[in-house]
Amino acid sequence: MQDIIIVGAGPAGTSTATFLAKKGYNILLLEKEKFPRDKVCGDAIGPTSLRRLKEIGICNIEKENFKSCSSVCFFSPSNTKVKAKLPLVEGLDDFGLIIQRKKIDYILADHAIKFGVKLIEQFEVKQPLIENNKVIGVKGIYKGKQEIIKSKIVVAADGTHSTIARKLAEKGRKHKSKYSAIAVRTYFENVEELGNYLEIYYEKSILPAYGWIFPISNTSANVGVAIHYRHYKKQNKTITQLFYDFINNNKYAKRKLKNAKMIHSLKGWPVSYDSHPSKKYHSGVIFVGDAASLVDPLSGEGISNALLSGKLAAKAIDLALRTNDYSELKNYQKEWDKLMKPSLNASVLLQHLMSYPFIVDRVIKKANQDEKLAQTLSGCITGIFPKTKMLSSDIIRRIIF
Ligand SMILES: Cc1cc2nc3c(=O)[nH]c(=O)nc-3n(C[C@H](O)[C@H](O)[C@H](O)COP(=O)(O)OP(=O)(O)OC[C@H]3O[C@@H](n4cnc5c(N)ncnc54)[C@H](O)[C@@H]3O)c2cc1C
Structure with missing residues (x-):
């Protein structure tokens, strides 16, 4: 036995x-x-995943040739964007890897x-x-x-x-x-304007989930969209249509992908x-x-x-x-x-609050003018900070006023 x-x-x-x-x-x-x-x-293997890998004994993975990201670029439903560095927290790397x-x-x-x-x-x-x-x-x-x-x-x-x-x-x-959500993902090569950052696109039609472009090299990327079932049920579009809406209509994504070639079939998975x-x-x-x-x-x-x-x-x-x-x-x-x-x-x-486009717009607009808010956002979305930090009175004040 x-x-x-x-x-x-x-x-x-x-x-x-x-x-x-x-x-x-x-x-x-x-x-x-x-x-x-x-x-x-x-x-995306974020800083907390890297720490967990080290606990298992998988160390120095960053020395392999994987794409490293030290910031997150957030795009709001009304096309405001903010690039936020990952915060430095004791015991964690201030970067993640895309593997x-x-x-x-x-x-x-x-x-x-x-x-x-x-x-x-x-x-x-x-x-x-x-x-x-x-x-x-x-x-x-x-x-x-x-x-x-x-x-x-x-x-x-x-x-x-x-x-x-x-x-x-x-x-x-x-x-x-x-299942709570559904997502699809593929890979593109010949993507333009990729940097050492994750790109998270809060699209009105899929909030509070998002579309993403995560670089796996300087010119290729993992691209996908997710949507929660409770919103998906009210949609008259399939997840595949939502994906093509994202890559063909989002102002920034469209520009990055205009000469790109899809090199993998579009695959779906529930969450x-x-x-x-x-x-x-x-x-x-x-x-x-x-x-x-x-x-x-x-x-x-x-x-x-x-x-x-x-x-x-x-x-x-x-x-x-x-x-x-x-x-x-x-x-x-x-x-x-x-x-x-x-x-x-x-x-x-x-997640419930971020179902409202005006809230997401407000957070990203404010984060654009407030480095602490921007870093809290990037820290929370990548798991460096507990999500409770986004609900602290200081952060709420920064968003409202
Ligand atoms: C589109 C999408 C994007 C995501 N992006 C990220 C991201 O960027 N970063 C992140 O941290 N998380 C991400 N996640 C979540 C992440 O993929 C999962 O949380 C993670 O894979 C969970 O690991 P697991 O070992 O529990 O399950 P899995 O990775 O699903 O592994 C389960 C394993 O069990 C095997 N298996 C299943 N059934 C059987 C069976 N009957 N007999 C034997 N073997 C079986 C499968 O083949 C598989 O190898 C994403 C999820 C989705 C759907």
Whole structure:
């Protein structure tokens, strides 16, 4: 029997696997795809993600040839723009990197293997194995054959579409399977006027989500749009139409992309935000990353939270296995809520406020004249600051007056 089976080798799964392998557990990491594999994403690895990578032992990644960004350029619905440097905060880099997921996820998986994690690719988990209401392993398909593997604990790191979450919901676990937003992304080359900054476009039709142009080199970029389902339902346009509206009609995006060539198909993916009522653990199973809906509702950033959830889950699993008391898994949820809930709650509130174009216009116009406000905005959107900082009385005053 395995100590721990981890389903899914994205950032959440590989983070959990590495932390547990370092503690000496035998870990089986099951991944349905074969590396290197793509994942629809903006590819922005912000300063908090970089810190989480360092905690796992992936250091000096900035020395590789990845595009570095030290500012964010915000574009308002009425075409005001402000470029804000990332704030310098102790313990964090004042830059982020843009790394395509097929590269960073491969680096993470490779790193986990170095610590003794056993990775099986192209193993698709079909359902959890349950005995007396407790998850005791998984059933899946490998090389065309059905396989059953038992373990003491199962970690569901299988992303937004989590099979484990869906199958347990069928068996009565409370689970909100509703997605919060939808996004599409592609890559362009020969993009003009790219710099060492992320570009975030608050378009009226998709608020409080945004369109983005994130440079992966001096001339190529990851380009996409997202929209929340509650607004999408009221739209008479598809997400693809909204994407083409953005690249063809936005004053600035249009100029940058006028001679650019799309080099990748446009791919869509749903996003689940952390306003999830269900518990992040269940008898014998723990949910991490997107399988636990840990994406930030305001920025859409999820890699940092996925990596952090792996660290916290590993700590709780270690305690549960050492004490042979599976109720200790509850510590994972407790620690998560203590560390992240205030910021995530503020994110939900900000996201509602930013549904109004006049508010976004006001914030960006004011940030244009106020460096502190601009840096707070860039710090909050990239996860350097908790989102509560945007709601402080000082910042509200700066926006209003
Ligand atoms: C369009 C878009 C843009 C985004 N941009 C950013 C960004 O710029 N920066 C950022 O920080 N976050 C971004 N996010 C969020 C980020 O992509 C996710 O939060 C992050 O990928 C979560 O990692 P994860 O490991 O939980 O899940 P995933 O990365 O989805 O990994 C899950 C893994 O599980 C595997 N799997 C799934 N089902 C099974 C199964 N049944 N059996 C075996 N394996 C399985 C999958 O193949 C995959 O490898 C974006 C999301 C979207 C949709």
